[in-house]
């Protein structure tokens with residue numbers, strides 16, 4: 001199974017892709033995670049990407065294409081993978097199609113995680129990661145016990161650097177301008193599937209699994 005998860009920042013792509021990974025064994029490949037790792041490791045690529053990421057702009061197409069090529073060539077991606085946050089514009093969608101052609105692969109589905117605009121802001125500004133477990137939480141939506149558990153065990157609820165209101169505004173605009181047109185691109189290709197992603201993590205996951213026929 002090879003799928004692309006499409007959706008605005010805050011639509012829950014990452015959370016759902018991680019659940020699918022745990023259930024099906026196909027790796028979740030997130031260009032955002034790969035880039036954050038490169039920034040943390042202070043690699044040459046990370047240094048190049050940092051300014052664009054801090055501003056909520058897209059990193060250059062060549063950088064992310066190189067990362068994707070390298071990542072899908074790894075053994076664990078042999079039988080399938082879930083792309084999360086890639087492609088993010090028309091050029092990247094065409095680059096991905098070219099890589100698939102070259103490797104003789106087929107894209108099974110592009111799944112649109114559909115969430116009303118007003119819910120996105122709360123999801124993004126409230127998003128936190130537990131420093132101990134890496135668990136994704138939200139100060140508005142997660143059960144209080146889960147938030148308390150992290151802190152009680154000596155962890156911190158960390159906020160992503162680009163989850164502040166100014167950067168979030170720009171990321172949403174970039175999504176509308178650059179990424180949303182891919183909805184029609186994949187609809188025309190006949191592989192678009194839409195999941196209503198305005199519910200609890202469990203509800204959305206059930207719809208996702210149902211939509212993909214898993």
Ligand code: AMP
Pocket residue numbers: 009031032033035052053054056057058059060061064084085086087088092162171
């Ligand atoms: P994400 O975690 O997917 O929200 O990505 C965080 C940031 O990484 C984005 O705001 C971009 O700056 C950068 N990024 C992630 N994926 C891509 C991509 N496919 N193309 C360009 N920039 C990306």
